[in-house]
Amino acid sequence: MNHPNDDALLVAMWDEPGADAERAHLAGCATCRERVAALRAVLDAAGEDVPERGPDYGAQVWARLAPQLPARPVPVPAPPRRLVSFHRFASFGALAASLLAAFLIGRHTAPLPPPVPVVETQVRERVLLVAVGDHLERSRVLLVEWMNEAEGGAPHGAEELLRTNRLYRASAERGGDADVADVLLELERTLLEIARAPEFGPAERAELQARIERRGTLFKVRVLGEQVRQRQARPAVEAPVQES
Amino acid sequence: MERMEGPDDAELSRARAGDAEAFRRLVERHARGVFRLAFRMLGNEQDAEDVVQETFLKAWSRLHQFEARSSFGAWLRRIAANCAYDTLRRRKRTPLAAGPWTDDEGGEIDPLQELPSPTPSADRELWGAQLRARLGAALHALSPLERAAFTLRHLEERPIAEIARALGCDDNNAKQSVFRAVRKLRRALSPAFPVTP
Numbered sequence: 086m087n088h089p090n091d092d093a094l095l096v097a098m099w100d101e102p103g104a105d106a107e108r109a110h111l112a113g114c115a116t117c118r119e120r121v122a123a124l125r126a127v128l129d130a131a132g133e134d135v136p137e138r139g140p141d142y143g144a145q146v147w148a149r150l151a152p153q154l155p156a157r158p159v160p161v162p163a164p165p166r167r168l169v170s171f172h173r174f175a176s177f178g179a180l181a182a183s184l185l186a187a188f189l190i191g192r193h194t195a196p197l198p199p200p201v202p203v204v205e206t207q208v209r210e211r212v213l214l215v216a217v218g219d220h221l222e223r224s225r226v227l228l229v230e231w232m233n234e235a236e237g238g239a240p241h242g243a244e245e246l247l248r249t250n251r252l253y254r255a256s257a258e259r260g261g262d263a264d265v266a267d268v269l270l271e272l273e274r275t276l277l278e279i280a281r282a283p284e285f286g287p288a289e290r291a292e293l294q295a296r297i298e299r300r301g302t303l304f305k306v307r308v309l310g311e312q313v314r315q316r317q318a319r320p321a322v323e324a325p326v327q328e329s
Numbered sequence: 330m331e332r333m334e335g336p337d338d339a340e341l342s343r344a345r346a347g348d349a350e351a352f353r354r355l356v357e358r359h360a361r362g363v364f365r366l367a368f369r370m371l372g373n374e375q376d377a378e379d380v381v382q383e384t385f386l387k388a389w390s391r392l393h394q395f396e397a398r399s400s401f402g403a404w405l406r407r408i409a410a411n412c413a414y415d416t417l418r419r420r421k422r423t424p425l426a427a428g429p430w431t432d433d434e435g436g437e438i439d440p441l442q443e444l445p446s447p448t449p450s451a452d453r454e455l456w457g458a459q460l461r462a463r464l465g466a467a468l469h470a471l472s473p474l475e476r477a478a479f480t481l482r483h484l485e486e487r488p489i490a491e492i493a494r495a496l497g498c499d500d501n502n503a504k505q506s507v508f509r510a511v512r513k514l515r516r517a518l519s520p521a522f523p524v525t526p
Contacts, residue, residue, distance in 0.1 A: 092508045099482060101489055101504075127518060128511065131464045132484035135368050142364065143357030150356060150385050154349065258390060270390055271383070300379055301419045 088114065094121055152281070153274050155251065214317045220249055221310035224272055228303050231279055232294055236287060239280050247276040268309045275302045337401040345392045352392075356385050359402060363409045370413040370480045372468060380416060384409040403491070410481055410495040417473035460518070467517035471510050478503050479510035 089097070089107045097107035098121050111117050224246050231240050254269035275297055285293065297303070335341075337358070343351035360381060367380035387408050395404055468476055474496060481492045482503075493503040 091511070095508065095511060096504075099486075124511075124515075127460075127464075128483050128514065130460055131468060131479075131514065132369055134461065135365050136374055138361050138364055143360040146360040146381055146385065147353050147356045150382060151349070151353070153382070153386060154352075154389055254390075263391070266390070267387065270386060274383075274386060296375070296379060299376060299416075300383075301415075304419070 088117055088120075091120075091124070094124070097121075098125065153277055155254075155273070214313055217253065218310060218313040218317060220246070220253065221306055221313060224250070224276065225303065225306050225310060228275065228279075228297070228306065232297065232303070236290070243276055243280045247273065247280060250276060265309065268305045271300065271302050272306055275300075335397075335400050338397075341392075341395070341397075341401055344389075345395075352389060355388075355401065359405050360385075362402065363405060366406055366409050366480070366485055367413050369484050370410065370477055371416060372465060376416055377413075380409060380412045383412045387412070406485070406487070407491070407495040410477060410492075411497075414473055414477045414496055417476055420473075463517050464514065467514050470517075471513060472506075474498070474502075474506045475510035475513070478506040479514075482507045483511075 089110055093104065093107045094111070094117060097104040097111055100108075111121065223242065227240050227242060227246065250269055250273045254266055254273055257266040257269055278293055278297070337355060340351040340354050344355060363384050364377055364381050367377035367384075368374065371377050371380065384405060388405055391408075395401065471479065477496055478492055481487045481495065482489065487495075489500050489504050489507070492507075493500045496503060498506075
């Protein structure tokens with residue numbers, strides 16, 4: 086009798102589609118059933134020893150989570166708006182935030198009549214990239230300094246960076262750029278934790294520093310900042326010649 | 330095909346409208362499952378706790394993206410698996426060093442002799458501890474994709490197609506990663522559980 090190999094037996098054991106022949110073989114082959122049982126026993130051991138969490142664990146998670154939650158989830162995106170309409174924005178921060186996703190990843194999701202002159206768009210894109218790059222760099226420097234200090238209050242500027250970051254993150258989420266939004270969400274969480282640091286004793290502070298280190302927040306911010314810088318460094322595309 | 334109403338639907342619709350209290354109930358309902366998945370993928374309590382926090386933070390900020398094609402629990406698992414996978418990718422892997430199976434005096438034992446015994450004994454307990462230690466070391470030595478795919482398939486019993494979606498690879502890649510993980514785990518346990526072709 087030809088016995089299925091281990092890979093085929095695994096597929097049958099897990100009841101994945103496409104293993105009907107192996108399942109039929111198992112039904113009639115005691116040797117293979119024993120192989121599967123031994124295999125399962127060993128692999129199951131890899132899932133043992135998960136530390137027990139009590140029935141109030143969910144409440145504990147919520148207690149830690151609640152202070153970090155942004156005010157409300159990002160609502161369902163509104164219908165596409167005109168890309169450029171300066172009068173709608175009260176500040177450069179809001180303008181930059183609303184355009185972040187489209188500029189950062191260089192894509193537009195809908196036709197945008199009337200067309201914006203290419204040169205004008207490029208100028209604004211570069212201004213925006215400088216703003217985002219500056220935000221990431223200032224956040225990086227603040228994080229590096231805070232991570233290397235054993236004591237002290239909330240670093241100067243943390244609250245302001247937090248506010249700006251919220252704008253950028255919400256915009257990236259609205260623009261559907263999950264990767265950028267993820268990094269900014271993590272940065273926001275970290276800035277929030279640092280802004281609360283004066284309440285911490287030395288042990289809690291060291292623990293928070295270790296946690297931020299493990300999460301790799303600094304690394305992610307550095308990578309995103311580098312991507313923005315690379316985009317800034319790209320030469321501008323020449324404007325098409327207008328037909329008269 | 331219409332999706333059946335799920336146990337989380339009422340809270341979900343309120344949470345999507347910004348009701349943090351409804352989201353709290355979802356967190357309380359799913360936190361233990363998310364922790365278990367994260368711990369199995371990472372083998373470290375602190376990292377698993379971080380993944381739990383990160384998962385719910387992302388879930389809150391992406392609630393508008395949840396399309397209800399799957400259950401809320403499955404969607405959360407996908408986010409958690411992805412966060413844990415990122416953590417694995419940032420980690421340095423520990424090379425695997427396999428040695429002989431030994432008893433409490435350091436003498437070599439044949440673990441296969443210990444396996445069928447239904448009754449607990451000192452040797453059997455020692456063997457069990459060695460098995461778990463070797464498995465733990467072998468899991469640490471897997472690539473991030475292998476470990477994530479193996480955990481999701483064998484321990485969390487998720488189908489290959491769902492694993493592929495969670496880890497951002499195709500079905501075949503996910504399946505082959507699980508196979509490689511199983512082979513490596515068995516190799517780490519050899520000669521007790523030799524790899525067969």
